[in-house]
Amino acid sequence: MITTEVTFDELAALMKKAAGITVDPQELRQSAESPFDSFGLDSLGLLGIVGELENRYGRSLPPDSERCKTPQEFLDLVNSTLKAGA
């Protein structure tokens, strides 16, 4: 399935793959404005997720993406970037 929309489900899966963090996608969606570190994700973990997405979509994400503080902020930035390039 080709999609240009990264979902909370996918973000949860990436948090597991890249940073070893188990988080329920439902909970991630509900707490989308909570800071990443409240889920246990540190800056290197987010950098790893950015790298995974860049490789998956074959394009660069803006430098600000690895500085996002919350899941909502991150998905908004990533998805607007992917849409703009689609």
Next chain:
Amino acid sequence: MSTQRSGRAAITGIGVVAPNGQRTDAYWKSVREGLSVLDRITREGCGHMPLQVAGEVQGFDPSALIEDRFLVQTDRFSHFAMAAAALALDDAGLGGGAPAEPFSVGVVTAAGSGGGEFGQRELQKLWGQGSKFVGPYQSIAWFYAASTGQISIRGGFKGPCGVVASDEAGGLDSLAHAARAVRRGTGTMLAGAAEAPLAPYSMVCQLGYPELSTVAEPDRAYRPFTSSACGFVPAEGGALLVVEDERKAVERGVPVRATLAGHAATFTSAARWADSREGLARAIRGALDEAGCAPEDIDVVFADAMGVPEADRAEAQAIGDALGGHGRRVPVTAPKTGIGRAYCAAPVLDTVAAVLAMEHGQVPPTPNVFDVCHDLDLVTERARPAELRTALVLSRGLMGSNAALVVRRGGESAR
């Protein structure tokens, strides 16, 4: 320091992940029995190398012991260290949950080779797939300091932390560092070392050492102090100790297993084994001085046992130089001939063996070694019962560091 009644550095917890036992009791049983677990290396990608025999930690399952979020960002050497640290904390009655006083708990480890396996995997991604496929944790996982950092993060420890990069003898230096931190007022230190040098890249790095044994028969590959000495075999694994202020341990009501009584370190340059005679002898004298010990007070010596004739001779002479006539009478042992040399972790595992030997009143034997060709009373074949109050642990590194540690039995003799 010896006359100082307060602030002595006590060992109250021991955690071991070794080729011959992945818990302290299993390790001691193997050491006491003189079991040799040296064998052909089975790790993937290592089969074609001239280094064929080592001490592997087989069946170690880090995912059963360590959370995924730590596993993804750490190498096997840190897995050993984190596992050993947790075991040591449990043993000291400090396991489980956040520390009551996080700023009074620190960590110091030594490392000789860092996270070579993790680094190799990421470098293979770099050259196989491209720079964008290198994970960000490459920046920290290979690093010598990784184990100290991860243990402190995982445990929530905020006291003074450190990393000793001083060659294999750094394992003893890490314990001395912890003892100093305790004397300066830090309540509790986790100290020791763990290594994972058995992976393709890490093994290639070792192939240039002339001291490395390339003998293919496991029972003949590492036989120090004999005329058939042909170098050493490497090992993986390690040990962490909980070192705390003796008064605090007494207040908490936990047994003082031993005290770190004296330590000294010297340096005599790489591969100059004859020079290590003086370096090691001076380290022994320095450790005895700090402990306030006479040579006759030493009840057992845990030898470095490099397995290189010139180095073995230098060590035997150093023991004689520093201990005089007592050096020919005191029981000497090298349990590491049954598991190999785990670089910085080797002298920490020996320190653990020394503590257990004192607790059990038995000098463990030196596996695979017979026909000693030096003027030493090397204990071979089976454990020797003995009243042991004070042990001397020796260590040398391939790059020229030498260290000696005096450990005293805990319990009544510690007071």
